Amino acid sequence: MWREENHSLFKKFIFKDFQQAFAFMTEIAAVAEELDHHPWWSNMYNQVEIKLTTHSAGNTVTAKDHALAQLIDELANRFRQG
Structure with a gap:
């Protein structure tokens, strides 16, 4: 579950190994871009920690952060099922 702290959304993901964690990050990079x-x-x-905040809104959590968080969760679920 994402938690809001220090004006950002935070979540830690754990995967089976480094290769899976890095592949997850690569997928996120494409979506974020x-x-x-x-x-x-x-x-x-095998651990990836992510913080989301919107710099253009004064470093606070916005709908953009929640939307990206949802997409990241969807990607994480695909990796865990595969």
Whole structure:
């Protein structure tokens, strides 16, 4: 579940290995580029932490963040099922 903290949405994802985590990030990169809305993220081995905030709205959470969060969740579910 995404949680709002420090004017951003935050979620940590855990995958079976580094390769799966990196592939997940690659998929997100394509979606983020299409939306022109880019996440802050961190990756260590099989873990990906993501923060979403809208800089153009004064570094706060907006509908753009919630929309991207939903797409990210959909991608994560595909990776976990595959």
